[in-house]
Amino acid sequence: MSTSQKVAEDVAALTAEMGWRTSPNPPAAQVVAETLETMRALGMDYDWRSLVPYAELADRAARLDLDQLRDPGDPLQQAERAVLLTVLLEPALLALRRLAQEHHSALRFGNG
CATH class of the missing domain: 1.20.5 (Single alpha-helices involved in coiled-coils or other helix-helix interfaces)
Known part of the structure; x- marks a missing residue:
């Protein structure tokens, strides 16, 4: 499995963990995937689980926006x-x- 496929699966796992319903292949998911890929290329041990606390903050911010x-x-x-x-x-x-x-x-x- 290529690194690109792995990070795409990581982003899918993150959105599933958050219970987020999104369109297929949203541009924002590509940004997250590219960020994870870059962090890994730089030797950082970072995966989708590392982003969960940030995703939770983003979820709260999105709710505030819509409120x-x-x-x-x-x-x-x-x-x-x-x-x-x-x-x-x-x-x-x-x-x-x-x-x-x-x-x-x-x-x-x-x-x-």
Whole structure:
């Protein structure tokens, strides 16, 4: 079995573990597979099980995103709002993660 096949199976195992129903071969799954493949090529012992805690956080974030679309209204407006929330919030979520990493790094390792 090739490495590409193995990581594709890992991504399928991860989505199954999470109980996620997705379209066949979603682009995001390819990103996860490529990341796992690269990490393995660099000698990191990383598989789909390593991503479960991150997937759980992503699941919570996705629920929060969709909770903001509860208001009944025009489906087109809801779709536009969903896209805007995703596009605008994604950089902020990454920045929040970095801020949290800085905080926890200072707590664990001191301020230098």
